[in-house]
Amino acid sequence: MTLKTISEKLAVKELSPVELVAEALDKAEKDGFGCYISTVDRDRALKSAVESEDRYISKKPLSPLDGIPFAVKDNILVSGMRMTCGSRMLEDFTAPYDASAVKRLTDAGCVVIGKTNLDEFGMGSSTENSAFFPTRNPRYPDRVPGGSSGGSAAAVSAGHVPFALGSDTGGSVRQPAAFCGICGLKPTYGSVSRYGLTGFASSLDVIGILADDPEGCSTVYDIISGKDEFDATSHDLNDAEAIPRTFAVCEELYSAADEDQRRAVDECSVILQELGFRRVSVSLSSIQYSIPAYYIISSAEASSNLARFDGIRYGKRHEEASDSTDDLVSKSRGEYLGIEVKRRTLLGCYALSAGQREDWYQKAMTARKMIAADFASAFKNCGIIIAPTAPSVPPVAGRTNIPPVEIYRSDIMTVPASLAGIPAVSIPFETQDHLPTGVQIMSSKDGDKELLSVSQKIYSMRKDS
Amino acid sequence: MMTDRYEAVIGIETHVELKTETKIFCSCPTKFGAEPNTQICPICMGYPGALPSLNKKVVDYAIRAGLALNCEIARYSKHDRKNYCYPDLPKSYQISQFELPLCRNGHIEINGRRIGITRVHIEEDAGKLFHDREGKTLIDFNRCGVPLIEIVSEPDIRTPEEASEYVSDLREIMLFLGISDVKMNEGSLRADVNVSVRRPGEKAGTKTEIKNINSIRFIEKAVWFETERQINLLESGHRIISETRRFNENNDTTEPMREKETADDYRYFPDPDLPPIILNDQYIDEIKNTLPPLPSDIRKRYIKDFGFSGNLAERLTVSPDVCEAFNAAAAFLTEKKAAEVLANLLLSVYDGTSPTDPAQTAAAAELVYEGTISSATGKALICELKTGLFDIRLSVETRDLSQIRGEELKKAAVGVMNADKEAVQSVLGGKEKAVKKLIGGIMKATHGRADAAEAEKILKELIFQKE
Numbered sequence A: 001m002t003l004k005t006i007s008e009k010l011a012v013k014e015l016s017p018v019e020l021v022a023e024a025l026d027k028a029e030k031d032g033f034g035c036y037i038s039t040v041d042r043d044r045a046l047k048s049a050v051e052s053e054d055r056y057i058s059k060k061p062l063s064p065l066d067g068i069p070f071a072v073k074d075n076i077l078v079s080g081m082r083m084t085c086g087s088r089m090l091e092d093f094t095a096p097y098d099a100s101a102v103k104r105l106t107d108a109g110c111v112v113i114g115k116t117n118l119d120e121f122g123m124g125s126s127t128e129n130s131a132f133f134p135t136r137n138p139r140y141p142d143r144v145p146g147g148s149s150g151g152s153a154a155a156v157s158a159g160h161v162p163f164a165l166g167s168d169t170g171g172s173v174r175q176p177a178a179f180c181g182i183c184g185l186k187p188t189y190g191s192v193s194r195y196g197l198t199g200f201a202s203s204l205d206v207i208g209i210l211a212d213d214p215e216g217c218s219t220v221y222d223i224i225s226g227k228d229e230f231d232a233t234s235h236d237l238n239d240a241e242a243i244p245r246t247f248a249v250c251e252e253l254y255s256a257a258d259e260d261q262r263r264a265v266d267e268c269s270v271i272l273q274e275l276g277f278r279r280v281s282v283s284l285s286s287i288q289y290s291i292p293a294y295y296i297i298s299s300a301e302a303s304s305n306l307a308r309f310d311g312i313r314y315g316k317r318h319e320e321a322s323d324s325t326d327d328l329v330s331k332s333r334g335e336y337l338g339i340e341v342k343r344r345t346l347l348g349c350y351a352l353s354a355g356q357r358e359d360w361y362q363k364a365m366t367a368r369k370m371i372a373a374d375f376a377s378a379f380k381n382c383g384i385i386i387a388p389t390a391p392s393v394p395p396v397a398g399r400t401n402i403p404p405v406e407i408y409r410s411d412i413m414t415v416p417a418s419l420a421g422i423p424a425v426s427i428p429f430e431t432q433d434h435l436p437t438g439v440q441i442m443s444s445k446d447g448d449k450e451l452l453s454v455s456q457k458i459y460s461m462r463k464d465s
Numbered sequence B: 001m002m003t004d005r006y007e008a009v010i011g012i013e014t015h016v017e018l019k020t021e022t023k024i025f026c027s028c029p030t031k032f033g034a035e036p037n038t039q040i041c042p043i044c045m046g047y048p049g050a051l052p053s054l055n056k057k058v059v060d061y062a063i064r065a066g067l068a069l070n071c072e073i074a075r076y077s078k079h080d081r082k083n084y085c086y087p088d089l090p091k092s093y094q095i096s097q098f099e100l101p102l103c104r105n106g107h108i109e110i111n112g113r114r115i116g117i118t119r120v121h122i123e124e125d126a127g128k129l130f131h132d133r134e135g136k137t138l139i140d141f142n143r144c145g146v147p148l149i150e151i152v153s154e155p156d157i158r159t160p161e162e163a164s165e166y167v168s169d170l171r172e173i174m175l176f177l178g179i180s181d182v183k184m185n186e187g188s189l190r191a192d193v194n195v196s197v198r199r200p201g202e203k204a205g206t207k208t209e210i211k212n213i214n215s216i217r218f219i220e221k222a223v224w225f226e227t228e229r230q231i232n233l234l235e236s237g238h239r240i241i242s243e244t245r246r247f248n249e250n251n252d253t254t255e256p257m258r259e260k261e262t263a264d265d266y267r268y269f270p271d272p273d274l275p276p277i278i279l280n281d282q283y284i285d286e287i288k289n290t291l292p293p294l295p296s297d298i299r300k301r302y303i304k305d306f307g308f309s310g311n312l313a314e315r316l317t318v319s320p321d322v323c324e325a326f327n328a329a330a331a332f333l334t335e336k337k338a339a340e341v342l343a344n345l346l347l348s349v350y351d352g353t354s355p356t357d358p359a360q361t362a363a364a365a366e367l368v369y370e371g372t373i374s375s376a377t378g379k380a381l382i383c384e385l386k387t388g389l390f391d392i393r394l395s396v397e398t399r400d401l402s403q404i405r406g407e408e409l410k411k412a413a414v415g416v417m418n419a420d421k422e423a424v425q426s427v428l429g430g431k432e433k434a435v436k437k438l439i440g441g442i443m444k445a446t447h448g449r450a451d452a453a454e455a456e457k458i459l460k461e462l463i464f465q466k467e
Helices: A003-011 A017-030 A042-057 A100-107 A150-157 A174-180 A214-224 A259-274 A285-308 A325-336 A339-352 A358-381 A404-409 A415-420 A448-460 B056-068 B160-177 B216-235 B281-289 B295-306 B310-316 B320-330 B336-349 B358-370 B375-387 B392-398 B406-419 B421-428 B432-445 B452-466
Strands: A036-039 A069-073 A111-116 A163-168 A183-186 A206-211 A246-249 A384-388 A424-430 A436-442 B007-017 B080-083 B093-096 B103-110 B113-124 B128-131 B137-140 B147-153 B189-198 B208-211 B243-248 B253-259
Touching (some): A003 A017, A003 A214, A017 A036, A017 A042, A017 A111, A036 A150, A111 A150, A163 A183, A163 A214, A174 A183, A174 A424, A174 A436, A183 A214, A214 A448, A246 A259, A259 A384, A259 A436, A259 A448, A285 A339, A285 B080, A339 A358, A358 A384, A358 A415, A424 A448, A436 A448, B007 B216, B056 B160, B093 B113, B113 B160, B160 B189, B160 B320, B189 B216, B208 B216, B208 B253, B216 B243, B216 B253, B295 B320, B295 B336, B310 B320, B310 B336, B320 B358, B336 B358, B358 B375, B406 B421, B406 B432, B406 B452, B421 B432, B432 B452
Parallel strands (some): A069 A163, A246 A384, B208 B243
Antiparallel strands (some): A163 A206, A183 A206, A183 A424, A384 A436, B007 B147, B007 B189, B080 B093, B113 B147, B128 B137, B189 B208, B243 B253
């Protein structure tokens, strides 16, 4: 059942919030795919569901989503619940406050079911970097679910919950959505508050939404988007101009993908034309710098954002006595942070260090400006740009000894939109071998609502929909 | 020795805690002296997911400081992260301003000499560390996130006295701007002094940084000691090590704190969580137009309008509330010449508070000036005024507080002399202390209504006349 259907049935009392939440809790408990790191207290969740039901009975629901269960990626704070960020460093950490996006949803009556698995601190593309366990891909069991929001994608894909929150810094909502056969939205940067999202790369992080279809994403987006006084980088969606009825395929990304992915993009092109969109050409030549720019900038910001994890005020502190703070901190970080986190924070420190800053960080920032400018210029000539969500189908689960840079390169499709701050929706398609693939639909900043609307049309016109 | 062959090159960095109600990036209170770790929240404690939101008042206060120091106020400035690891710094970075500070290129004048101000920028304070007896380190995060401005001077200061004067003048300006309590003993004013020496005309020598100077008078001592130390080292063929030193107030010396061989690499980069600070002319002008007068200007006016001595003008500008009380009351004086009396009265009763009713305060001053009441009575009445409003002139009449002089004073003096014949003898023997004792007795006997100077005159007349 899509989110829209559930919402409609709740409104006419064909479905009850208590049923929905109880079922979601049961599934979370069984959790056959390793979606959840922790689940909510059952009684607390059912109590919320009962209150929701009362509201429907008195015809005063808080929102169209009142009573609907949802999952939250475990790097987003839910007050009173454990939050690990997929890391041993925060194994015993309890969130002291609610993320603003979570609060908006619970104020709308939604019920948190559990915190989902992720690559440690959002660093990874398969959820295999979680310090605890990997998550399985519910519909394509031998494949990775993608990352870093693998747990959220799997929870929706498996039908545990109709929607989940994730976070997308370089593709971490879109790619797992594609790999698990569902939809994912990376909103315009700043259109959803980051307050309560554990910072990875502050200028790139966005809270994203995973759901069966774009319409589902849209309904949730209505609730969580908009300026938040606690996030100085957040903004209201300006009255966005209507998206012009033209589209382009990003050739630079198209040519870097496998045949299967290109076929999906081709199908999407045809659908767009059937919808009355005229195809045009654009050039995004700076995209060639995306991966290095992304990895330098995100690692640099991460090296600063993760420095607060020192075991002093919260988080795990190394047991051995230390004779200095530096010793205490390096032992704690050494013991409790994973290898990928260490790799990136070291890289980030290097890129920012005196003598290297100009060659690495500054250059990366310049490349970023160029990429953003390319997109801005392209959007003067077209309303929508499409590209594959990933270069190939999801890798097989359990691969070892893959060189990190090879994994980084697989983010090529998604990082450009992150660097430019523009909204992007991933729509699932299937290959001829019935493996998952995704197509990204992108528009200029603040075009999220209409982008989702167009995406929904594409979604419903797919061959196998 | 110092001024002949070497000149001292001194630059000072001052940190001033701004007395906004709430912290710079969160809404925690900033009050000094609260129970440890009771004024904290996820933002100032660096919890995951927490984000800073700039307190606008901090910018306003910083602009005030910049304007008062003749700085250019940047229309575009931004926050940068200063990354380093220390237990009192929760995020392991301090949000400060590096590349584009809020205020630049200012100056102040010390005794006719211009001292350049390189910059004034805003940043957040860190927590406080305490070491307990068992060797544990305790951290109080209340101070974390309290807003600071850092004021950096050009290395234009040349003498220990000038160094003290600079900090003292800076302190006074901040006090009169109303943006800080600037109490060195509470940490709302901190000064780090950079000292080097050189032969005049030569390039700058290696500098050392002196921290932990806890009062303005210690600044002079620290600078004096450090310049002498450096000169002695150079004269005996040694080199100066670039290091951070601590001032030891037990013996007025500086001692090494930690060697500063390599400058810390703070990996500065613009803070992505905060937008740039963009100001327009109108905004800055509004602040300019509401700037309170600066103490140096206030003193100039007192000297010009009231004919005060430089010394009285200095004393009167010890604090903004004394000035305020004086200005308000002076407006009610019908006789301008009574202003000096008014000033002295207000100074004599200042204990952190001043009387709040200007009209009555003025009345008291005029009565003293006219000689209707003694200055002691004037002082007492103004003190009473602090606790409640009443009509001074009426009170003087009904309570019969007028000054005692002439025959009545003589009578009182005689009475006191008779009661303390021993003291009288002492006075004859030349003991000034005894004179004071007897005057005290007269003041007591007349309930302060005698004029002390006149009492002394009559007393001495009577004592020496007798003989």
